[in-house]
Amino acid sequence: MPKAGLALAALGLMGLSLGATAQDEARFITLASTTSTENSGLFDAIIPQFTDASDIEVRVVAVGTGQAFEIARRGDADSLLVHDTAGEERFVAEGYGTERADVMANDFVILGPGDDPAGIRDAETVEEALSRIAEAEAPFASRGDDSGTHRAELHLWEAAGVAPGGEWYRELGSGMGPTLNTAAGMDAYVMADRATWVAFDNRQNLELLFEGDEALFNQYGSVRIDPERHPHLKHDLAEQWHDWLLSDEGQQAIADFTVKGQQLFFPNAK
Amino acid sequence: MTVSDNAFSTALALILGLDDTLLGIVALSLRVSLTAVLIAALLALPLGAALALWRFPGRSAIIVVLNSFMGLPPVVAGLTVYLLLSRAGPLGEFGLLFTPSAMVVAQVILILPIIAALTRQQVEELHGEYREQLQSLGLSRRRMMPTLLWDARFGLLTVVLAGFGRASAEVGAVMIVGGNIDGVTRMMTTAIVLETSKGNLPLALGLGIVLLGLVTLINAGAYVMGETARRRLG
Numbered sequence: 001m002p003k004a005g006l007a008l009a010a011l012g013l014m015g016l017s018l019g020a021t022a023q024d025e026a027r028f029i030t031l032a033s034t035t036s037t038e039n040s041g042l043f044d045a046i047i048p049q050f051t052d053a054s055d056i057e058v059r060v061v062a063v064g065t066g067q068a069f070e071i072a073r074r075g076d077a078d079s080l081l082v083h084d085t086a087g088e089e090r091f092v093a094e095g096y097g098t099e100r101a102d103v104m105a106n107d108f109v110i111l112g113p114g115d116d117p118a119g120i121r122d123a124e125t126v127e128e129a130l131s132r133i134a135e136a137e138a139p140f141a142s143r144g145d146d147s148g149t150h151r152a153e154l155h156l157w158e159a160a161g162v163a164p165g166g167e168w169y170r171e172l173g174s175g176m177g178p179t180l181n182t183a184a185g186m187d188a189y190v191m192a193d194r195a196t197w198v199a200f201d202n203r204q205n206l207e208l209l210f211e212g213d214e215a216l217f218n219q220y221g222s223v224r225i226d227p228e229r230h231p232h233l234k235h236d237l238a239e240q241w242h243d244w245l246l247s248d249e250g251q252q253a254i255a256d257f258t259v260k261g262q263q264l265f266f267p268n269a270k
Numbered sequence: 271m272t273v274s275d276n277a278f279s280t281a282l283a284l285i286l287g288l289d290d291t292l293l294g295i296v297a298l299s300l301r302v303s304l305t306a307v308l309i310a311a312l313l314a315l316p317l318g319a320a321l322a323l324w325r326f327p328g329r330s331a332i333i334v335v336l337n338s339f340m341g342l343p344p345v346v347a348g349l350t351v352y353l354l355l356s357r358a359g360p361l362g363e364f365g366l367l368f369t370p371s372a373m374v375v376a377q378v379i380l381i382l383p384i385i386a387a388l389t390r391q392q393v394e395e396l397h398g399e400y401r402e403q404l405q406s407l408g409l410s411r412r413r414m415m416p417t418l419l420w421d422a423r424f425g426l427l428t429v430v431l432a433g434f435g436r437a438s439a440e441v442g443a444v445m446i447v448g449g450n451i452d453g454v455t456r457m458m459t460t461a462i463v464l465e466t467s468k469g470n471l472p473l474a475l476g477l478g479i480v481l482l483g484l485v486t487l488i489n490a491g492a493y494v495m496g497e498t499a500r501r502r503l504g
Contacts, residue, residue, distance in 0.1 A: 076358075178466070
């Protein structure tokens with residue numbers, strides 16, 4: 001057989017044989033979660049502790065909350081950890097999940113260019129801050145991707161009595177990180193969860209301009225998938241993960257996670 | 271250019287550090303893309319040759335479809351494979367979603383049209399040149415196929431490399447069907463997207479340089495192999 005063909009076949013076979021060994025049957029669950037938890041490094045910190053305790057590996061698919069719900073609805077994930085309490089309750093009410101539980105919380109912050117053209121630094125409430133951005137028609141970068149953060153942002157605009165639109169309001173249809181990259185590039189205001197912001201490196205002129213309003217509270221919840229709807233899923237293992245998150249060990253692991261000396265998620269399981 | 275300076279030193283540090291995580295990501299990228307290229311080539315080379323040699327109704331339509339699928343957006347291929355492999359989809363029971371196998375399937379769909387369409391073109395040209403010779407030997411079309419594929423081998427090596435390039439460079443499909451799971455389905459391209467979204471641009475670009483270096487090495491290997499064979503065999 002000719003050399004080129006031989007070498008090509010050898011390369012391919014190598015690929016296939018390697019492929020066979022990689023599919024070891026391990027005890028694992030697939031967790032659909034959000035980019036904020038993954039990008040901040042939370043999972044890298046807490047999952048090894050859970051795996052040590054339970055011998056269960058957790059494979060995280062980190063996507064926007066809207067997509068995470070869709071993955072779970074189709075039966076492609078064993079467990080769900082997202083931040084859209086209303087959406088989670090609807091998910092349970094529609095019969096896809098059996099229960100949801102508060103796991104942890106942090107808050108959203110409003111970022112913008114350091115010279116703050118809309119003057120939101122001294123705003124009293126988040127509604128006021130958003131109204132000032134709208135009045136000044138200062139560029140605002142919105143996630144626009146039906147994620148938990150995007151849904152929260154839309155609620156806040158509604159509360160501020162502003163229907164955002166026009167030249168200044170830019171819906172990016174991107175994840176939190178790409179949205180921050182874009183906002184930094186075009187000196188736009190942007191709302192982000194604190195965890196992603198603290199862990200984010202490419203800040204350029206972006207600064208934290210507004211924080212601390214109760215309306216910016218950001219609750220994360222763990223949802224158990226309904227075993228009757230998706231019997232093929234690993235419900236026993238997923239239950240151990242869910243229970244561990246709510247246990248003292250899990251809550252402590254979340255509290256112990258810091259980035260640049262800052263605690264990013266505050267455990268609040270009941 | 272502080273960013274790219276950092277990126278080059280980051281890339282160098284990545285390569286010299288031989289970090290286990292990076293090695294795992296590189297190995298997975300190569301494994302998935304090479305497997306996809308092998309499978310796609312095994313299917314597409316005969317398919318392309320057959321399209322070049324046989325005349326049948328609907329042939330032009332198949333050629334047009336293949337040609338246009340060379341431009342299939344990876345994210346569309348990914349979404350299609352996702353819907354097929356999802357538990358709620360027709361092939362859901364195999365549980366392949368979010369595994370390297372799912373990424374191979376998506377990449378095969380992406381590169382099969384490229385290899386088939388370019389093979390058809392190469393073999394058709396060669397067939398035009400040698401037709402009378404081959405016919406005087408009394409060869410049937412089926413017997414001509416391996417002969418023509420073999421004679422076109424140097425051109426076809428480039429075709430297969432084009433497929434490999436597409437496979438190793440794309441991110442849209444593997445992101446959706448693989449899920450970018452740390453240690454399981456994280457490849458070079460999805461790791462680059464992840465680091466970009468963390469705002470860690472030097473590391474993202476550094477990974478990009480490593481990927482480019484790898485692809486260059488493979489192409490250089492294929493080139494040297496092809497040249498040596500060409501000289502020896504005339």
